[in-house]
Amino acid sequence: MPGAFNALSARMIEREGFPAAYLSGAVLSNSVGGVPDVGMMTLTEARDHARHIASVTTIPLLMDADTGYGEGPYNVARTVRELESVGVSGIHIEDQVFPKRCGHLEGKQLVPVEEMCEKIAAAAAAKTSPDFLLIARTDARGVAGYDEAVRRAHRYLKAGADGIFPEALSTREEFARFARDVKTILLANMTEFGKSPLLRVDELAAMGYGLVIYPVTLQRVAMKAVERALRTLKTERTQESLLEDMQTRAELYELLDYKPT
Structure with a gap:
């Protein structure tokens, strides 16, 4: 799933035969705002950019919704409704403290598990289509360790997430182990210059990862x-x-x- 940085690049992604496109929060911040990925963009800006992309493509668009564009469950529910209304096919929300940081940087902080579970439950309840994909991203691997990432993943699934995005796993073996420990829809982030190794799609699929994103590749x-x-x-x-x-x-x-003419 390549990351589109504008509507024109999204057209190219579809033309080249990819089954879905991705919109990264980092790319949104960089390309629309000209700012770092530190939670500076608003829901309105995110929604409008997503609308432009979704309106000129027919493939699904998965979107990074950061921490949900608001700290409470009501904010996250509104985010789901707004993004779903403009044609976004699914989102992921993360368990970082706002203002968030790039998942491959140091200095991240996590919200309590219960707080994230409330957000997930609110997001799940706000969906109007059963096909809208709600993925919970956990940044716990780089903050509290691998075991905490697995523990949080199971809690998030019970709260209503459709799948899990384990951010910044550090080795091929960790990717394989996580897929064994968490049996669900899994997303692998193959961003460059980060903490994770760059693995092939077929290798990740064999492990159990159904979704693979290249969030900033095209922009870079x-x-x-x-x-x-x-x-x-x-x-x-x-x-x-x-x-x-x-x-x-x-x-x-x-x-x-x-x-x-």
């Missing part, structure tokens, strides 16, 4: 290309040498399903 590749293009333009004073690396006008129009 795109921004590196932008950086190279800007440096070329600055030094060469023309974009001519960049033409072979560009999406052509015809290719853009084809992606947009646009036939100018």
Whole structure:
């Protein structure tokens, strides 16, 4: 599940045959707000960005809802209703203290299990479609250890989560062990430059992970290309040498399903 950073990249994800797209909270913060992933975006901004993506694609969109855009169960329930109403197919919410941090950084803090369970129960009750996927993310591995991550996962499933996202597992063996210890829908985060090894989809599937996300991959590749293009333009004073690396006008129009007359 590649992470879309805007509606155009979401179109490309669908065109290339991926069965679903993902919208990362980090990408939302970076690409829409130009800010770090520290809980600065609002529900309105998240909903509107998701609407743009969902409105031009037909594949499911799974979305990172951070800590639920609010600290209480009523806030999380509203988040579910708002995102479901614009075409989001599922979300994950996490058990970090607000303001949250990137799951692969140090210094994270966890909310009490009971508080997270209340959020999950409220989110589950707010769903209007039984197909809307509610995944509970736990950051416990990097804060309180592996066993606490497993314990929380089981509590979250009992509270109403459809699946579990164990953030920042640190080895191939931990991924396999978690899948044995928690039998449910599991999501694996294959983000780059983090604490987790980059495992193949088929390897993760064999372990028991039904969902695999690449949250920032496309944004990272795109921004590196932008950086190279800007440096070329600055030094060469023309974009001519960049033409072979560009999406052509015809290719853009084809992606947009646009036939100018």
